[in-house]
Amino acid sequence: MYELFFQQFNEKVPLTAEEQETIKTFLTPKKLRKKQYLLQEGDICKYIAFVEKGALKSYVIDEAGTERITQFALEGWTISDLYSFLTGEPATYLIDAIEDAELVLISKAAHEELLQQVPKYETYIRLQITGAYIALQRRLTSIISLPIEERYKNLTTLYPTIVQRVPQHMIASYMGLTPETLSRVRGRVTGRK
The missing domain is CATH 1.20.1280 (Monooxygenase)
Known part of the structure; x- marks a missing residue:
């Protein structure tokens, strides 16, 4: 476990063996079965999830009861309700597994501690959030203009x-x-x- 997580991390921000071992102590492995929830609407999002294996989706249920998917996450991608994770407010998204999945979870406490202990983790997270924002902006532009x-x-x-x-x-x-x-x-x- 954690192979793909560290492969992707090292591609963006190379780690020493010591830094990698430090980060590993803050990670939690999790397996989900197909259709099992990682997060339900109204719960507090406690984790950022990195997908080692499988596929997940993030979505809302509209007033008519229709599922509206906002994000997919396959191997090498992260998924979370970032607003809920960062603010502690109830989640607006649901996240569940499309396929059986193996995840690497980073809790809020682990995230905060890693930001303090491992400067390269902060760089990695900044790059992840920047990439996610660019993808979101690209998707929004596509929806309204194409x-x-x-x-x-x-x-x-x-x-x-x-x-x-x-x-x-x-x-x-x-x-x-x-x-x-x-x-x-x-x-x-x-x-x-």
Whole structure:
């Protein structure tokens, strides 16, 4: 456990063996079964989760009871309700496993301690949050300015693994479409009639 976590960490911010061992003492492994919750709406988000294996989704349930997916997380990605994690306020998102998953969890207390003890951890977190903000800004711009077909092409180009592993109805939810509309969009993009 922790191999992919440290591989990704070291790609962004190289660690000494001592720093890696220090960080390891603050990490908690967790396994989730498919459809098992990591976080439910209204709970306080206590962890940042790094996906070693599997796939998760973050979502809200709208007034009509429809699931609206806001994020996917596959191997090498992190997922959390960052607002709840940082403020201690109740979570607005639900997070559960699309596939059986193996996670590396960092608790709020561990996060705060690592920020103090390991300066490279702070650098790594800053890079992670910056990357997440850029992805969010890119997605928002896409939603408000691009036709649906272009949004789908961008998704398949930027995240081909998501399209291969995640059920189409979930991709439709992520894109704000019905599964039927997504099917028509996919047909137009691939040239099917």
